[in-house]
Amino acid sequence: MLSKSQYIRGLQCHKSLWLLKHRPELRAKPDAEEQALFDTGNTVGDLACQLFPGGVEIKFDPQSFDDMIEQTRQLIADGVEVIYEAAFKQNGIFAMADILVKNGDVWDVYEVKSSTSVKGYHYNDAAVQWVALSEVLTLGRIHIVHLNNQYIRQGELDIQQLFTIDDITANVLTLVDGVPEYLAEMEAMLKADEPQILIGTHCDDPHSCDFKSHCWQDVPDVSVFNLYRMNAAKKFDLYHRGIVQYTDIPSTEPLSSVQRIQVETASSGQPLIQPQIVKDFVDDLTYPLHFFDFETFMEAIPRFDGQKPFMQMPFQYSLHILHENGELIHKEYLGDEFSDPRPDLVVQMIQDLGEQGSIIAFNQSFEISRIKELARDFKDYKPGLLELIPRFKDLIVPFRNLGYYHPDFNGSFSIKSLLPAMFPNDPELDYKQLDIQNGGMAMDAFANLSRLKDPDHRDTIRQALLDYCRLDTLAMVRIYQSLHKI
DNA sequence: CCCATGCTGTTTAATCTGAA
DNA sequence: TTCAGATTAAACAGCATGGG
Structure with missing residues (x-):
């Protein structure tokens, strides 16, 4: 008996499903930070239930699927018309429907996803759902309930606006006939020896596989x-x-x-240096140099007024100012975790960046996009914010243009690739020494900060955020200085 | 999970060429 | 002058990469 999620996994790669059953110890340890970062499914699911209020929820219990199925059966028999997390074991598959709604003689199905649009793989997901449920119930329509990233929160959450409901019945019906066949194929495959499936695009598409490190070890x-x-x-x-x-x-x-x-x-093992390309970049800069970097958080459900689902919310920046005489000054901002950090950030940022000198970011489109959004949302500061944009210079450019290429970049121009290659064994520039080592961790740390009860714990994390962001801009300073020497 | 950017490969439009 | 066929340019779509 397969579960829906196993079936979906098997569609992506049979070998992955086989390994999950027979060699689960080879599964990569779920990356804690990655896991936490977008683990918003539960919250989103609970909120979506409010679209169809008054229903009864089946409590998820991995130890007793049979109880969940029996409860579901009972609720339907009792004439309950809205059921959340309804569980079924039918047609060789175990599946749970996020929301089931009685609509006259038929039942409509709503699958809740925390994405902002219907994705290709949602159709397969829904098709399995359809097959599992249709034996027990007469189904009407099946929908994907997803987030509407155009919704701007003002005051109380508007659940109707927060979600978009797409009817995908027509698409799903074209897939359901194929499901039993695939299912039988997978059941047979699981009883046989490990399938010999070569690595391929299916290792990452549409999802990254937990067994990748195993299959890719050579x-x-x-x-x-x-x-x-x-x-x-x-x-x-x-x-x-x-x-x-x-x-x-x-x-x-x-x-x-x-x-x-x-x-x-x-x-050759030797870096490539094309001095003219580096010189063209360096000569284009104007002192004092402002090395600037935002940290942002992003959450599915907006907490503050003016916030949209998954909107990048700047809550922190680090700024190193390098003067022509070599003087280096550090400034920073880290917002309060209990309120919208942007208003105070905008004021201090405009002040700290002054009016003169290049603003250097790594992959500047990110910082520029955020500034444009701030200008849009904080009209009082719009002119001051927009004036910053023409001062931007992008530190990734001389590298991407091959002014300097070190073999240890290994085909990546991200700052986290450049740094260890250019400054090996420099403890000052070692992200691995830090509690927070990348933007994703910073994002997650801040988004969860307000939920922590212990103020000392919060302070520790705030300090880790400051340390991380400071290193990002210090790294840019060091990279610039080494380019300048060329 | 989201989004902007810029590269790559492909398709379409525009231009050029050479033979009738 | 005309037009098929070849060549080049522009437009488009899709993917990879960077940031968080």
Whole structure:
């Protein structure tokens, strides 16, 4: 008996399903931070239930699915017309329907997703749901309930506005006929030996597989999979033709300029330096240099007025100001976790950034987008905010343009790739020393800060946030200084 | 999970060429 | 002058990458 989620997993890759059943110990430990970051499903599901009030909820209990199924059966028999988390074991599959609503003689199904649109894989999900339920109930329509990221909170949450309901019945009905066949295929596969399925795009699409580290253990750290901006299908084509290492690549293979440099520097072990490209970047900067970086949080359900679902909310920045005489000054802002951090941030940011000198960000489109949003939402400061935008310079540019390429970048121009390659063994610039090591962790830490009861604990985390963000801009300063020396 | 950007590959439109 | 066929340019879509 498969569950719906197992079936969906099996659609993506049979081997993954087989491993889950027979070799669960090979599953990667769920990455704690990754796990927490977008674990909003429960909250979203509970809120969506309010769209159909007055129903009865089946309590989820992984130990006793049979009880849940029996409760569901009983509720239906009793004439209850709205059921949350209704459980079914039917047609060879165990499935739970987020919301079931009696509509005359038929039942309508609502699947709640915390995404902001209907995704391709939602159809398969719903098709299994349909197959599991249709034996027991006469079904009417099936819908995806998802978030509406255009909804702007003002005062109390408006549940109707927060969600969008899409009827996907027509799409689902084209898929249901195929479900029993796939199901039988999977049941048979699970009884047989481990399926021999090669690595492929299914390892990450539509979801990243928990067994990837197992299936990918023979792929070296430096391989064709690190070739910059190469289409994934093309990478797998190379790999399956036995072209794994750069030295395997035939000279006839067309490569982009970056890819060619990757291959060449990997074999020489020497970085590539094109001084003119670096000089063009450095000469374009105006002192004092403002190295600037935002941290933002993002949540499915907006907490504050003016906030939309998944909106990037700036709550912190770090700013290193480097003067022409070498003087380096650090400024920072970290908002209060109990209220909208943006209003105070805007005021201090405009003051700290002054009126003169380049503003340097890494991948500036992120910072510029946030500033444009702040200008839109805080009209009083709109001119001051918009004036900042033309001062921006992007520190990633000289690298992407191959002014400096180190083989240890391994095909990535992210700041977290550049830093250890350019400053190995420099404890001052080592993110691994920090409690918060990347933007995702920062985002999660702040979003959850207000829920922590212990003020000392909150202070510890606030200090970790300050340390992290400070290092981001200090890293930019050091990178700039090393470019300047070229 | 979201979004902006910029690269890549493909499709469509525009332009050029050479032979009738 | 005309037009098929070839070549080049522009437009578009999809994907990869970066940030959080």
